[in-house]
Amino acid sequence: AGRALLDRLRPFVYRRYLDYGALNSLRELKGLIDRDAQAKGAADNLKLGPGGIREVEFIVQLFQLTRGGQDARLRDARLRPVLAYLGEAGLLPADAVKALDAAYVLLRRAENAVQLHGDLQTHVLPTEETARAAFAAALGCADYVAAMAPLEAARQRVRREFERLFAEPEKTPQSRCFDSAAGEAWGVSAEDPETLSAQGFGNGAALVAKALTDLRQSRQMRTLSDAAQQRLRALLPLLLDEAIKQPEPAVAATRVFEVIAAILGRSTYLILLHDSAMARAALLRLCAASPWLTTLLARTPALLDALLDPRLATEAPSKDQLRDDLVTRYARVEASDVEAQMDVLRRYRQEMTLRIAASDLAGSLPLVQVSDRLTWLAEAIVDRALASGWAQLAEAHGEPSHADGRPAGFAILGYGKFGSIELGYGSDLDLVFVYDCDAPDATTSGARPLSNAQFFARLGQRIVHYLATQTPAGRAYEIDLQLRPSGNSGLVVSGLPSFARYQRESAWTWEHQALLRARSIAGSEALCAAIADVRREVLCRVRNAETLRREVAEMRARMRTSLEKRTAGKWDVKQGAGGLIDAEFLTQYLCLRDAHSEARLIEYTDNWRQLEALADAQRITPEQKDSLLHATRVYRGWLHRRALQQADGLADQADFAAERAAVAALWQQLVVAPSSSGEVQ
The missing domain is CATH 1.20.120.330 (Nucleotidyltransferases  domain 2)
Structure with missing residues (x-):
C-alpha cells in the first residue's frame, strides 16, 4: 500500500x-x-x-x-x-x-x-x-x-x-515601450496601435496590436488564473522590447506571440521567460529568423528549456556527442517503459534540431555541416530504436540464430537524403530492412518462440512504431519504406539472399540509381559488410551505355511531368529543367555507366564525392565537375533557407540563370547526345 x-x-x-x-x-x-x-x-x-x-x-x-x-x-x-x-x-x-x-x-x-x-x-x-x-x-x-x-x-x-x-532573478528592466509594472502592453488594442508604432514597430504596429488583442481575447486566457495573467502582463513588455532589436520587429513580435499562446497554460515557462533575459533574447532571435522554428517551439514548448544553454547557437553537437548523449538519456528511463523511450527519441530529435538550427542561423555552421549533423542525429535515433526493438522482442521470445547456432543479423539501410548524408530539417527517412539468417523457419530461443522470419518482421514493424508513431511528443521521423524490394507490395523486411537476388535480377535502373545513395545505418557489422558487397557487385556490372542513357532520360522526363510545379514567372529549383534533380541524375548516370571500370565511382553515396571521383577518373573535366558542384551547392543552400522560411521551392524565372544554363548544357551534352566513347568531351 x-x-x-x-x-x-x-x-x-x-x-x-x-x-x-x-x-x-x-x-x-x-x-x-x-x-x-x-x-x-x-x-x-x-x-x-x-x-x-x-x-x-x-x-x-x-x-x-x-x-x-x-x-x-x-x-x-x-x-x-x-x-x-x-x-x-x-x-x-x-x-x-x-x-x-x-x-x-x-x-x-x-x-x-x-x-x-x-x-x-x-x-x-x-x-x-x-x-x-x-x-x-x-x-x-x-x-x-x-x-x-x-x-x-x-x-x-x-x-x-x-x-x-538560488540567486534572485535579474531585476526586471524598465520597458522601453511600456511601464512594465502597469502592464500597459495589455491595453493596446487593434484600433489603437500608435504607441507601438512610435516605439519602433513602424508600419507593422497594427499587426502587433492585433496579435496582442487576439492573445488577450483567446479562449486560453479565460482559463488562466489571476496569478498567471499577472505573469503574462509582466512578460509582454519585455518581449516587445526584445522584438524591437530584431531586423523586422513586427515579424518577430507576431511570431513570438504564437509561442506564448502555446504556453499560456504552463506558467513555469512564463516564469522562465520573465526571469531570464538570455532565454528571451534567444527566443526572439529564433522566431525572427524562421517561421519553421517558431512552429517547432510552439508545438514543443519543452524546447524552451534549451534557451537557457549559452552554447545554443555556438556549439553544434558532434557525431560522437549526439550518439553518446542519447545513450546517456536513454539509460535514465526504465527499459520496460516503451512510452518513455519513445518520448526520449522525439524530444532528443527536437532539442538537437533546435541546437543545429540555432548554429545554422548564427552562421557558425555551413550547409554541408548542417546536413552532416542532421544525418548523424537520425543515425543515433535509428540505432536506439533498433536496440530497443531487439531487446524487447528478445526478452519476450528469445533471439534468432543460424542453423549452426551463430547469432542471426539485422541491418537498416538508409536511402535518399539519409543515405547521401544530405538530410534537411523536415526530411523523412527512406529505410530498408534486411536480415541474415539461413534458417528463417526455425524458432527463436525463448519461452514463447517465434519463427526467425516472424521475429525480424516484428522487429521491422517495431522500429517503424518507435520512430513514426504519433505521440503527445510528436513523431521522431516520418518513415518511407517504398524503396524496399518490390516497393509497397514487397515484404517490410527482406532476407539477404532475397535482397541480393532482387537487386541482381529484378531491380529497375531507377532502383540502382537509388542504390548509389544507399548505405548501412545500423545493425550487424558482418551483415552491413555483406550488403556493401552486394551493392558494389550490382553497381559495378557492365551496362549497355545506350540502354542506360535512354532509361535515365525517360525516368527523368516522367518525374518532371508528374512532380514539377509550374507557376507563371516561377521556376522549380528542384524538379525544373537544369535544376537540382537534373544535376543528381547526371551524376548517377555517369557513375552507373562507368563503375564497371572505375569502382571508386560508387565508393561514396553523396553527390559531392561522386563528382570528385568522376573527375579523378577523367570521366568529366575539372570544369564540368566544378560547374555541377557549384550548381548543386547553390540550389541546396537556397532550398535549405526556403525550408526554414516554410516557403515553396519556386524561384523567379530570372534567378540562377547561369547555374540552370550550365546544368542544362551538361545534361544535353552527356545524357541527351553523348559521345560513343564515354570519354571526357
Whole structure:
C-alpha cells in the first residue's frame, strides 16, 4: 500500500516537464528558514544556518524537483548518490559536486559530534569550553579552532554554490515601450496601435496590436488564473522590447506571440521567460529568423528549456556527442517503459534540431555541416530504436540464430537524403530492412518462440512504431519504406539472399540509381559488410551505355511531368529543367555507366564525392565537375533557407540563370547526345 501511494504521488512530485516554479518555491521556503534562523540567532546552526546541511539538501532537491520527471535517476531518496549523478550528467560542475559531497560528509560528522556530547538532539555549535573540547575530540582535532577551520571553509563553499543556484532573478528592466509594472502592453488594442508604432514597430504596429488583442481575447486566457495573467502582463513588455532589436520587429513580435499562446497554460515557462533575459533574447532571435522554428517551439514548448544553454547557437553537437548523449538519456528511463523511450527519441530529435538550427542561423555552421549533423542525429535515433526493438522482442521470445547456432543479423539501410548524408530539417527517412539468417523457419530461443522470419518482421514493424508513431511528443521521423524490394507490395523486411537476388535480377535502373545513395545505418557489422558487397557487385556490372542513357532520360522526363510545379514567372529549383534533380541524375548516370571500370565511382553515396571521383577518373573535366558542384551547392543552400522560411521551392524565372544554363548544357551534352566513347568531351 505504501509503494502504491508513492507511485500515485510520483507525477505530482516529479513533473513531466522542467518545473521552474519549483525554483521560486524552494527559494521562498529557504528565505523563511533563514529569517526564522536569524530571529532565533541560529547562525551557528549546522543544519539551518548559512552553508548548512539544509542548503546541500536544497541544492540536490532543486534538480530533483525540476528535472526528476524526465530523469528517473534523480528519483532517489539518498542525497549522495543523486549528488554524484548530477556531476555525471553534467548538471553540476565536477569540482562543485566533489566540494559539496565533502562538505556534506563533514557537516554530518560535525552534527554527530555536537549530538554526541550530552546525547542531545541539537544542531547548534557548542559555546562552552568543555563541549567544544568534546566536539574537537570527536572530529579528531587538537582543539576547537583546528576543528572549525575546515568546517567554516566547507560551509562557505556550500553557501557560494547555494547562492549561485538560488540567486534572485535579474531585476526586471524598465520597458522601453511600456511601464512594465502597469502592464500597459495589455491595453493596446487593434484600433489603437500608435504607441507601438512610435516605439519602433513602424508600419507593422497594427499587426502587433492585433496579435496582442487576439492573445488577450483567446479562449486560453479565460482559463488562466489571476496569478498567471499577472505573469503574462509582466512578460509582454519585455518581449516587445526584445522584438524591437530584431531586423523586422513586427515579424518577430507576431511570431513570438504564437509561442506564448502555446504556453499560456504552463506558467513555469512564463516564469522562465520573465526571469531570464538570455532565454528571451534567444527566443526572439529564433522566431525572427524562421517561421519553421517558431512552429517547432510552439508545438514543443519543452524546447524552451534549451534557451537557457549559452552554447545554443555556438556549439553544434558532434557525431560522437549526439550518439553518446542519447545513450546517456536513454539509460535514465526504465527499459520496460516503451512510452518513455519513445518520448526520449522525439524530444532528443527536437532539442538537437533546435541546437543545429540555432548554429545554422548564427552562421557558425555551413550547409554541408548542417546536413552532416542532421544525418548523424537520425543515425543515433535509428540505432536506439533498433536496440530497443531487439531487446524487447528478445526478452519476450528469445533471439534468432543460424542453423549452426551463430547469432542471426539485422541491418537498416538508409536511402535518399539519409543515405547521401544530405538530410534537411523536415526530411523523412527512406529505410530498408534486411536480415541474415539461413534458417528463417526455425524458432527463436525463448519461452514463447517465434519463427526467425516472424521475429525480424516484428522487429521491422517495431522500429517503424518507435520512430513514426504519433505521440503527445510528436513523431521522431516520418518513415518511407517504398524503396524496399518490390516497393509497397514487397515484404517490410527482406532476407539477404532475397535482397541480393532482387537487386541482381529484378531491380529497375531507377532502383540502382537509388542504390548509389544507399548505405548501412545500423545493425550487424558482418551483415552491413555483406550488403556493401552486394551493392558494389550490382553497381559495378557492365551496362549497355545506350540502354542506360535512354532509361535515365525517360525516368527523368516522367518525374518532371508528374512532380514539377509550374507557376507563371516561377521556376522549380528542384524538379525544373537544369535544376537540382537534373544535376543528381547526371551524376548517377555517369557513375552507373562507368563503375564497371572505375569502382571508386560508387565508393561514396553523396553527390559531392561522386563528382570528385568522376573527375579523378577523367570521366568529366575539372570544369564540368566544378560547374555541377557549384550548381548543386547553390540550389541546396537556397532550398535549405526556403525550408526554414516554410516557403515553396519556386524561384523567379530570372534567378540562377547561369547555374540552370550550365546544368542544362551538361545534361544535353552527356545524357541527351553523348559521345560513343564515354570519354571526357
